[in-house]
Amino acid sequence: MxxxxxxxxxxxxxxxxxxxxxxxxxxxxxxxxxxxxxxxxxxxxxxxxxxxxxxxxxxxxxxxxxxxxxxxxxxxxxGINFYSPNGKCLSVPFSLQYKELKRxxxxxxxxxxxxxxxxxxxxxxxxxxxxxxxxxxxxxxxxxxxxxxxxxxxxxxxxxxxxxxxxxxxxxxxxxxxxxxAISDSSYGLRAYYTNVKELHEDNFIELHFLPEILPGYFWIFPMNDGQANVGLGLGADIIKAKKLHLPALLEQILRLPQFKDRFKDASMIGSVKLHALPMxxxxxxxxxxxxxxxxxxxxxxxxxxxxxxxxxxxxxxxxxxxxxxxxxxxxxxxxxxxxxxxxxxxxxxxxxxxxxxxxSLVKYPSLFNFVVNKANKNKTLRDTISSMFEDVDIRSQFKNPIFYLKLLFN
Ligand SMILES: Cc1cc2nc3c(=O)[nH]c(=O)nc-3n(C[C@H](O)[C@H](O)[C@H](O)COP(=O)(O)OP(=O)(O)OC[C@H]3O[C@@H](n4cnc5c(N)ncnc54)[C@H](O)[C@@H]3O)c2cc1C
CATH class of the missing domain: 3.50.50.60 (FAD/NAD(P)-binding domain)
Structure with a gap:
C-alpha cells in the first residue's frame, strides 16, 4: 500500500x-x-x-x-424581529436605511x-x-x-x-x-421546513422568539424562498438533559401556543424534523x-x-x-x-x-429581557443602537454594562 x-x-x-x-x-x-x-x-x-x-x-x-x-x-x-418572553416584538433592521440598500x-x-x-x-x-x-x-x-x-x-x-x-x-x-x-458547552438544535406559514415579514426579517418555556433557548421562524420557512428551536444540552425534554414534542407544543396556532393552521411540514449539536x-x-x-x-x-x-x-x-x-x-x-x-x-x-x-446568561432573566424590549419600543435611539449592534461589537458590549440599564431606567 x-x-x-x-x-x-x-x-x-x-x-x-x-x-x-x-x-x-x-x-x-x-x-x-x-x-x-x-x-x-x-x-x-x-x-x-x-x-x-x-x-x-x-x-x-x-x-x-x-x-x-x-x-x-x-x-x-x-432584519430581525425579537420577541421577548412577554410576547412583545422588537423589530431591528440590519441597517438603518435598509430600504435603500442595493443588496x-x-x-x-x-x-x-x-x-x-x-x-x-x-x-x-x-x-x-x-x-x-x-x-x-x-x-x-x-x-x-x-x-x-x-x-x-x-x-x-x-x-x-x-x-x-x-x-x-x-x-x-x-x-x-x-x-x-462539557455538556454545558453544547446546545442542540431542531430544524423543520414548513410551507404555508402565515404572516412572514415582507422584507424577510427573521424571527427569534424567546419563549418563557425554553429560556435561555429560543424558537425561530426564518422566511425562505418558494413560500417556505425554516422553523426550529435551540436549547442547552444541560437543560434538555435535566428536564428530559423531547424536542420534536416540544416543537408541536410551541406550534399550538396562541401566538402561533393560527399562523401554522394551514402549514404543512416538508420531510421530517432533524436534530443536530451546536458546539458553543x-x-x-x-x-x-x-x-x-x-x-x-x-x-x-x-x-x-x-x-x-x-x-x-x-x-x-x-x-x-x-x-x-x-x-x-x-x-x-x-x-x-x-x-x-x-x-x-x-x-x-x-x-x-x-x-x-x-x-x-442574561437571557435567563425574562423580566430584564421584557424591560429592554419595552423600553426600546418607546425609544428610537435605543432601537437604533440595537440595530447598530449587528455591525459593531463595541456597541453590543453596552448590553453587559450595568450603567446601560441604569440609563434605561431613568430615560
Ligand atoms: C439546528 C441548527 C441551526 C443552526 N442555524 C444556524 C444559522 O441559522 N446560521 C448560522 O450561521 N449557523 C447556524 N448553525 C450553525 C452552523 O450550522 C454551523 O456552525 C456550521 O455549519 C459550521 O460549519 P463547519 O464547516 O464547521 O461544519 P459543517 O457545516 O458541519 O461541515 C462539516 C462537513 O464535514 C463533513 N464530515 C463530517 N465528518 C466527516 C468525516 N469523518 N469524513 C469526511 N467528511 C466529514 C460533513 O459531511 C460536512 O460536510 C446552526 C446549527 C444547527 C445545528
Missing part, C-alpha cells in the same frame, strides 16, 4: 473546510479537500447567512455575493443550496482536489506517525485541517483529552497542535447568544489559510508555529464570543 504525501489535507467540505481551501487557492497553495457526502447534501441548520458571512466571502471575492444574490434558492433578509445585508438559503454554491466555487480551482463520498474515520496519529485513512487510501499530510463539524472524529480520536467540551464558543480552547488545526464547529466556535456558526467557520478557514501559508514558507508545522492560528483567531473572535456568552 502506497502512502500519498500531501502538503495540506482538509477533512470536511462545510463552510470551514471550503473557506480554508478557497483562501489557500487564492494563494496558489494546493490542497486535498475530503468530504464524506456527495454534493448537493443537506446540513441541519437555521440557514440564516449573516452580514459576517457576506463580509468574509467578499474578502475572498468582492463579487461573489452579487452572484449569490442572483441565485433563485435564497431570499435577502433585512440585502443577510440571506436565508437552505444549506443544501448554499453549500453547493460554495462547492461550485471550489470546482473552479484546479489546485483544490475535492474527494467526495469518502468518510474519514481512522487516524494513525501519534508523536512519530501522522497518517489518515481516506477510504482505502492512506494519506500523510504535512498539515491536517479538521473541519469535520460538531461530531468531529479527529477531535474525539486525537484531541479528546485537551479539548474539554463559550470558552477559549487549544485549537492547534503538531501538524494540525481545528476549524469551524470542530473548534467549537458557534456564537453562544445567536447560535450563528457559519460566519465564524468561514473566518476560521480564512485565518487557517494565512497560518498554513506561513508554515509552508518556513517548512515548520510544529505546535509552536501553528499556535499562531489560535492567537490570530481568538484576537478576532474573543471579544464577541465573550460578550455573547454574557448575553446568553
Amino acid at each position: 502506497s502512502v500519498i504525501q500531501t502538503p495540506v489535507l482538509i477533512i470536511g467540505a462545510g463552510p470551514a473546510g471550503v473557506s480554508t481551501a478557497l483562501f489557500l487557492a487564492k494563494k496558489n497553495i494546493p490542497c486535498v479537500l475530503v468530504e464524506k457526502e456527495s454534493f448537493p447534501r443537506d446540513k441541519i441548520c437555521g440557514d440564516a447567512l449573516s452580514g459576517k458571512v457576506v463580509d468574509i466571502l467578499s474578502k475572498y471575492d468582492p463579487n461573489i455575493m452579487d452572484l449569490f444574490a442572483q441565485n433563485p434558492n435564497q431570499v435577502g433578509s433585512y 440585502a445585508p443577510g440571506f436565508v438559503s437552505k444549506r443544501i443550496h448554499f453549500d453547493s454554491f460554495l462547492i461550485e466555487e471550489v470546482r473552479k480551482h484546479t489546485c483544490i482536489t475535492l474527494i467526495e463520498g469518502a468518510f474519514v474515520k481512522e487516524y494513525e496519529w501519534n508523536s512519530e506517525i501522522k497518517r489518515v485513512w481516506v477510504g482505502d487510501q492512506l494519506y500523510e499530510p504535512q498539515i491536517l485541517i479538521a473541519c469535520d463539524g460538531a461530531n468531529s472524529i479527529f477531535q474525539k480520536q486525537v484531541k479528546e483529552e485537551t479539548f474539554e467540551l 464558543g463559550n470558552k477559549r480552547r487549544i485549537l492547534s497542535g503538531d501538524r494540525y488545526i481545528l476549524a469551524g464547529d470542530a473548534a467549537a466556535l458557534i456564537d453562544p447568544f445567536t447560535g450563528e456558526g457559519i460566519g465564524n467557520a468561514l473566518i476560521s478557514g480564512m485565518v487557517a489559510a494565512q497560518v498554513i501559508e506561513e508554515a509552508i514558507l518556513a517548512q515548520d508545522f510544529s505546535a509552536k508555529r501553528l499556535s499562531k492560528y489560535d492567537e490570530l483567531l481568538y484576537r478576532r473572535l474573543s471579544a464577541e464570543l465573550q460578550l455573547s456568552t454574557k448575553l446568553q
Whole structure:
C-alpha cells in the first residue's frame, strides 16, 4: 500500500473546510479537500447567512455575493424581529436605511443550496482536489506517525485541517483529552421546513422568539424562498438533559401556543424534523497542535447568544489559510508555529464570543429581557443602537454594562 504525501489535507467540505481551501487557492497553495457526502447534501441548520458571512466571502471575492444574490434558492433578509418572553416584538433592521440598500445585508438559503454554491466555487480551482463520498474515520496519529485513512487510501499530510463539524472524529480520536467540551458547552438544535406559514415579514426579517418555556433557548421562524420557512428551536444540552425534554414534542407544543396556532393552521411540514449539536464558543480552547488545526464547529466556535456558526467557520478557514501559508514558507508545522492560528483567531473572535456568552446568561432573566424590549419600543435611539449592534461589537458590549440599564431606567 502506497502512502500519498500531501502538503495540506482538509477533512470536511462545510463552510470551514471550503473557506480554508478557497483562501489557500487564492494563494496558489494546493490542497486535498475530503468530504464524506456527495454534493448537493443537506446540513441541519437555521440557514440564516449573516452580514459576517457576506463580509468574509467578499474578502475572498468582492463579487461573489452579487452572484449569490442572483441565485433563485435564497431570499435577502433585512432584519430581525425579537420577541421577548412577554410576547412583545422588537423589530431591528440590519441597517438603518435598509430600504435603500442595493443588496440585502443577510440571506436565508437552505444549506443544501448554499453549500453547493460554495462547492461550485471550489470546482473552479484546479489546485483544490475535492474527494467526495469518502468518510474519514481512522487516524494513525501519534508523536512519530501522522497518517489518515481516506477510504482505502492512506494519506500523510504535512498539515491536517479538521473541519469535520460538531461530531468531529479527529477531535474525539486525537484531541479528546485537551479539548474539554462539557455538556454545558453544547446546545442542540431542531430544524423543520414548513410551507404555508402565515404572516412572514415582507422584507424577510427573521424571527427569534424567546419563549418563557425554553429560556435561555429560543424558537425561530426564518422566511425562505418558494413560500417556505425554516422553523426550529435551540436549547442547552444541560437543560434538555435535566428536564428530559423531547424536542420534536416540544416543537408541536410551541406550534399550538396562541401566538402561533393560527399562523401554522394551514402549514404543512416538508420531510421530517432533524436534530443536530451546536458546539458553543463559550470558552477559549487549544485549537492547534503538531501538524494540525481545528476549524469551524470542530473548534467549537458557534456564537453562544445567536447560535450563528457559519460566519465564524468561514473566518476560521480564512485565518487557517494565512497560518498554513506561513508554515509552508518556513517548512515548520510544529505546535509552536501553528499556535499562531489560535492567537490570530481568538484576537478576532474573543471579544464577541465573550460578550455573547454574557448575553446568553442574561437571557435567563425574562423580566430584564421584557424591560429592554419595552423600553426600546418607546425609544428610537435605543432601537437604533440595537440595530447598530449587528455591525459593531463595541456597541453590543453596552448590553453587559450595568450603567446601560441604569440609563434605561431613568430615560
Ligand atoms: C439546528 C441548527 C441551526 C443552526 N442555524 C444556524 C444559522 O441559522 N446560521 C448560522 O450561521 N449557523 C447556524 N448553525 C450553525 C452552523 O450550522 C454551523 O456552525 C456550521 O455549519 C459550521 O460549519 P463547519 O464547516 O464547521 O461544519 P459543517 O457545516 O458541519 O461541515 C462539516 C462537513 O464535514 C463533513 N464530515 C463530517 N465528518 C466527516 C468525516 N469523518 N469524513 C469526511 N467528511 C466529514 C460533513 O459531511 C460536512 O460536510 C446552526 C446549527 C444547527 C445545528
